Amino acid sequence: MLEQATILGPGLLGASLMQALREHALAKRLTTWSRRPETRLKCEGQSWCDAVFASPEEAVTGADLVVVCSPVEHIVPLLERIAPSLSPGCLVTDVGSTKSLICRQGAAVMPTGTHFVGSHPMVGSEKTGLENAFPELFQGGACFVTPLPETDAAAVEKIMRMWKALGMELTSASPEGHDEIVAHISHLPHFLASTLSAYLAGKDPDWRNVAGAGLRDTTRVAAGDPAMWKAIASHNREEILRAIDGFEGELQRLRSALHNQRWLELINLLERGKEYRDSLRKR
Amino acid sequence: MLEQATILGPGLLGASLMQALREHALAKRLTTWSRRPETRLKCEGQSWCDAVFASPEEAVTGADLVVVCSPVEHIVPLLERIAPSLSPGCLVTDVGSTKSLICRQGAAVMPTGTHFVGSHPMVGSEKTGLENAFPELFQGGACFVTPLPETDAAAVEKIMRMWKALGMELTSASPEGHDEIVAHISHLPHFLASTLSAYLAGKDPDWRNVAGAGLRDTTRVAAGDPAMWKAIASHNREEILRAIDGFEGELQRLRSALHNQRWLELINLLERGKEYRDSLRKR
Numbered sequence: 156m157l158e159q160a161t162i163l164g165p166g167l168l169g170a171s172l173m174q175a176l177r178e179h180a181l182a183k184r185l186t187t188w189s190r191r192p193e194t195r196l197k198c199e200g201q202s203w204c205d206a207v208f209a210s211p212e213e214a215v216t217g218a219d220l221v222v223v224c225s226p227v228e229h230i231v232p233l234l235e236r237i238a239p240s241l242s243p244g245c246l247v248t249d250v251g252s253t254k255s256l257i258c259r260q261g262a263a264v265m266p267t268g269t270h271f272v273g274s275h276p277m278v279g280s281e282k283t284g285l286e287n288a289f290p291e292l293f294q295g296g297a298c299f300v301t302p303l304p305e306t307d308a309a310a311v312e313k314i315m316r317m318w319k320a321l322g323m324e325l326t327s328a329s330p331e332g333h334d335e336i337v338a339h340i341s342h343l344p345h346f347l348a349s350t351l352s353a354y355l356a357g358k359d360p361d362w363r364n365v366a367g368a369g370l371r372d373t374t375r376v377a378a379g380d381p382a383m384w385k386a387i388a389s390h391n392r393e394e395i396l397r398a399i400d401g402f403e404g405e406l407q408r409l410r411s412a413l414h415n416q417r418w419l420e421l422i423n424l425l426e427r428g429k430e431y432r433d434s435l436r437k438r
Numbered sequence: 439m440l441e442q443a444t445i446l447g448p449g450l451l452g453a454s455l456m457q458a459l460r461e462h463a464l465a466k467r468l469t470t471w472s473r474r475p476e477t478r479l480k481c482e483g484q485s486w487c488d489a490v491f492a493s494p495e496e497a498v499t500g501a502d503l504v505v506v507c508s509p510v511e512h513i514v515p516l517l518e519r520i521a522p523s524l525s526p527g528c529l530v531t532d533v534g535s536t537k538s539l540i541c542r543q544g545a546a547v548m549p550t551g552t553h554f555v556g557s558h559p560m561v562g563s564e565k566t567g568l569e570n571a572f573p574e575l576f577q578g579g580a581c582f583v584t585p586l587p588e589t590d591a592a593a594v595e596k597i598m599r600m601w602k603a604l605g606m607e608l609t610s611a612s613p614e615g616h617d618e619i620v621a622h623i624s625h626l627p628h629f630l631a632s633t634l635s636a637y638l639a640g641k642d643p644d645w646r647n648v649a650g651a652g653l654r655d656t657t658r659v660a661a662g663d664p665a666m667w668k669a670i671a672s673h674n675r676e677e678i679l680r681a682i683d684g685f686e687g688e689l690q691r692l693r694s695a696l697h698n699q700r701w702l703e704l705i706n707l708l709e710r711g712k713e714y715r716d717s718l719r720k721r
Contacts, residue, residue: 324647339638340653350688350711352712362619362623365609366718366719367561368561369658373631373656374718375715376652381708396697405633409629416675422668428639429664435653435654
């Protein structure tokens with residue numbers, strides 16, 4: 156059991172993590188800090204929060220585990236800010252959706268005797284904020300842990316153990332490997348949903364009244380926070396561009412099969428798509 | 439109340455419609471025919487089915503309403519086949535996902551004194567077949583009715599009343615107007631989901647193990663029946679090609695904003711997408 160776990164940024168993921176750590180009794184003491192005074196106020200007196208601090212430096216003091224749950228663009232600046240206040244032996248991780256930049260720069264700013272190990276629990280929702288937090292958010296979800304070759308093996312092991320204790324299925328990958336994978340299975344679907352929604356926004360507004368469940372599901376993630384996704388895009392720009400180009404090639408194949416009425420080719424593409432979709436795990 | 443309603447093709451939509459018509463007591467007698475003997479067998483003795491016939495001609499005999507729920511490519515051939523057996527005054531509709539071809543050819547084959555009015559209830563699921571049918575399928579869904587200028591107004595009114603009685607929200611459109619709309623809000627999302635799935639199928643198979651809810655939702659419709667979607671594509675080819683081209687233009691704008699790091703432009707696109715998605719009705 157941890158003496159003190161500190162979660163920086165108690166939004167949907169951060170607050171859910173505090174609730175889950177409490178429910179699984181993984182830490183004696185849970186502390187937090189939020190950039191926003193109103194969020195700090197909401198944490199006061201919650202059963203899953205033992206202390207709220209006005210600065211991240213105070214919040215991490217005495218922690219043996221720190222989890223940075225801030226938006227991706229704030230993670231490295233926060234790591235720089237808390238570094239001098241970390242106790243010796245402290246483990247630090249994050250939940251950012253991109254890993255190359257964060258892991259390289261994160262490792263560089265950590266003081267000797269502390270360890271940064273990147274994480275990316277693949278859970279969340281287009282609904283953000285502490286209000287939507289719930290302790291089962293991590294249960295059954297997939298989670299990346301992305302150590303560098305030089306990262307302390309015992310630190311990696313401990314971080315993995317924590318996510319596993321919350322019910323997550325773990326995958327270890329290099330930060331670069333992670334970024335290639337999520338560019339395809341998470342960022343590309345997101346930007347396609349946003350593009351489809353933005354395209355349809357330019358059409359007759361009445362059309363939306365007849366949209367069915369298909370359009371709603373296909374575009375669900377487009378309801379996500381634009382600022383958050385802009386930050387993800389800027390961190391993982393090159394991999395996302397590569398994924399878009401690969402997708403475009405496939406779309407051109409479909410377009411050409413349809414245009415030229417090559418129906419067997421179209422059916423073959425639809426069948427490959429169906430087989431892949433049917434093979435995805437349920438959660 | 440109808441004396442006899444006949445549903446041809448008791449699959450997900452057809453069987454759900456029979457169940458709904460029974461539940462709402464809209465027809466005294468419900469008859470059906472299916473191409474497949476095993477489906478006919480499954481209908482025998484169901485509380486929502488009074489008689490199953492081995493031929494569509496027998497099934498429609500004596501009907502004052504016929505709803506053709508077969509796959510789009512079978513609808514016109516079926517209308518031709520049943521035309522000589524229809525009673526005077528019989529109303530005929532269908533539930534096909536495309537309307538231009540079906541409505542033009544459908545009207546042409548109807549005998550004098552009977553009426554064809556195209557319908558498209560925008561409900562359904564990637565789960566097909568009688569086994570997945572349920573009477574509430576239509577409740578709260580959107581439904582197109584697509585009369586031609588010369589279609590009998592009283593017949594249109596009666597068809598609209600039936601769908602309304604099942605809880606549907608009705609939209610009247612020309613068959614061509616319908617096909618343009620669904621190319622954008624239904625067929626395009628479907629083919630994008632299939633293309634994304636087919637593209638990812640060519641990547642590392644392990645990647646699917648870390649996919650989250652975003653990918654699952656974005657690709658859900660790709661699990662649909664390839665043969666059914668090939669038929670829809672062939673009926674609505676030109677409108678779907680136009681929708682794909684429009685989408686491609688928007689995707690190129692996103693790609694270019696990302697490539698050139700024009701972040702305000704990217705955020706603007708994401709915001710337009712979010713606003714549109716947030717404006718979609720819940721069901």
